[in-house]
Amino acid sequence: MTGRVRPVQILVVLAFVNMISYAARNALFAVYPDLVERYHIGDSELGLLQTLFMIPHAAATLGFGWAGDRYDRRRVIAFGLGLASVSAVIGVVGESYVGLAVSRALVGFGTAAVVPVANSILGQIFDGPKKASRMAIFNLGLFVGGVVGFGAGAALGFPVVVIALALPGIALSLLMLGLRIPAHAAQPAQAIVVTGTSARAPGFAAAVAGFLADASVLLRIRTLRWLIASTTVMAFSAGGYNAWLKEFLVREKGMSDAEATSLLALALCGGLSGILVGGRISDWLSTKSSAGRLWTIVIGMTLTAPCATAAIMMPAGVALKVIGVATLFFISWYHAPMAATVDDLAPPRLTVAAQGLVIFTMHMIGTAPSSWVIGAISEQTGSIATALWVPTVGLILAAICMGMATRTFARDRGAARGDSL
Template sequence: MRKNVTVALLLATFLAAIEGTVVSVATPVIASELNGATLVSWVFAAFLLFTAVSTPIYGKVADLFGRKRVLLFGIGLFTVSSLLCGLATSMEQLIVFRALQGLGAGAVLPISMTIIGDLYKYEERGKIQGILSAVWGVSGVLGPVIGGFLVETLSWRYVFLLNVPFALLSFIMIIVFYKETVAETSERIDLKGALLFAGGTTAFLYALITFSETNEWTTTIVGSGVLSLVLLGGFFLSERRATSPLLPFDLLKQSTIAAINGSVFFAAWVLVSMSAYIPIWAQAVLGKTATEAGFMLMPLSVAWTFTSIIGGRTLGVASPRRRALVGMGLLVIGTFTLTLLSQSSSDFWVYGAVALIGVGFGLSQPMFIVVLQTVVSYQQRGTATATNSFLSTVGQTLGVAVFGAVFNFVVLNDFKESSALSQVSLEDFFNQSVTETLSASVRLQGEQIIATGLNSIFIGAMIAAVIAFIIATRLPARPPEPSQRS
């Protein structure tokens, strides 16, 4: 039974994880066919936003009423919305269906990790969580390849439709093989807290995502920010009075859990700086094609995958603190290397730095989840795992907004102040055929400015890595003692 359930969980996780990378390849064709170039960013933002908002709610519901129901609901919603995405006839429809996909993914990813924690003991979790973490690395490698093949040979619609049969297989396997006994409980989900949390988080992430695109304090952004403060403030007060809070603050304040969540949150900033800005460095500074730029990120996925598998199998060799410090230390070294890059730097410096960061994530991420699930009880495991996933998503979203604002401020201001570049747009340097039409002096000056802006991003990523390293020193030196029913 356990083996079959694990296969089903890995399959469901792979489908949800690969969704981001496989769709990215298809977006230019989608925008062209559906006449929605101005809405492209919301194809990703809608998925990210609704995944983040729903994750903690699913975690709490799974703790109260069982994992199986929540996971089946998530896979079912993900399957139906994937089908709808493949049948969308307008960009607006696609964005709505992507939001529904995000709602499904919000259940699939954390609840799968929670069930792994239920099925395996501490010594075994490392191996399985390592494989589960490696699924993300594999999706990063295969996503662009599969997406490109489907777009070129069939249609962009198959990028979404391909999910359906495999998701149904996972759904059926979980129904058949996963046997769960759910204890009766008089507790009820804190509906008021859930609504306040969902509304406040949605407003907060909407303001962040919109600001990262416009870099302007519009009325809509300010209003969303104020609304988020009001709703999240109400959520905090509601949680303190609730008999069954959505996010138990006493749980989150435990030193080990707080250290893990803090490290994961700031490490997410490092991750998003790689995925968003390494391709820009490759294309705008080094003059690479889009395909070549994608290959520069491959060491991150490959190193993460292999290190997760090896690290998971050797979980008992080193203490949680030592393993976390090595992992976060590699993030610091990798980001520091990136801050030293210049236009004349060899490609191998980028590959080496990205690979170091991949090893750092592979060493730390599975261990974080295993320790987190060990120090909490069965009744709190879903909430703790989902909250950790939520903080990772918010960390990436906040990183995108802050880094995007810094990059735009540095680069766009320098472009405006340069007489040679005043009539040239930043986007011209992202298109190799357009860049080649510019004079050598204009091209060199533009590349230097973009390199300066990207170096600012990498400095910010290094600061985030240092903070994650410092927080990781709070982890226990010895493997944790299992909590009740752990």
């Protein structure tokens, strides 16, 4: 890309893209009663909507990761966000649950372009000791999007909320096309064209072979394998909480919809603080230990587990609000250090592919089944509280796996910096 690159401008635009992406993902969580009334569905079908969103979302991160290492990264994000926004509107026009489900799958597919490609761009322009702190600002979009999605859903209802969030998504996809970003590290070797006529795409067989070769290189990195195991379990836990917390507060704690939404918004503010604090702590710990960013995640998950336990057990009241904020504060520590660590472990030519691989496993194995599993357990036991013990135990397992990743991080980072794999 020719012309001056403005890192702060890139960060701000990508943060807004991430916010709209997550708002579109979370908006339906606040309108479950509307969906039940309109489509005559139960808990399993509600949970299935998120699963149908996450499966193509997870699968597409691999393809978008591969494309982001070879083609104009702006266009990859713009295509994905534009597709998601248009599909969202089309899906709510009719009265069919199947139509809504297909729409959610396409929204999931399109939004998969955002995080792996954006993390690669930000890791490149902010490489250094403050990488995680800068990437934390991008990850604020996750929780700001959560607040916007929940709030818009509660205020506008279904289907208006879907349309309202799709419009800025279309605008941002167009804005991405004109954003100046640095060329990818692989650009000279891959002859990627970012202006003018695009380079000819490789044949399908060659693309698949290249994709598998990239994945093989990345999966030989031991630290990355432990990180994938940990973040996958974390994603299951976070996905289960995210999908069912509002219904948990209404059914189990006796709150009104307005009270539950207010508490979730307050807790999400704790999540926002947690992302920023986690980024700062991880950058500070990385000056004390080569694996400091990974230890930040271990500490965050370990502190989250007792907070989540208390939230399940205690009655509604001020104490529940405090512990709810604490739960989302600590669980949010992992976002920025995880993205920065993946960038540190990947050979420079495979930075987007590495982000895509991690996000794929997180969402395909972790997030995708979580809402359905929690919903199914809730139906069988008659209690969402009972179902939420499953993701709570998962937090401890995630901390253990991440602790294992710290043992080989220094060696694997050194190998990646030399691209010697």
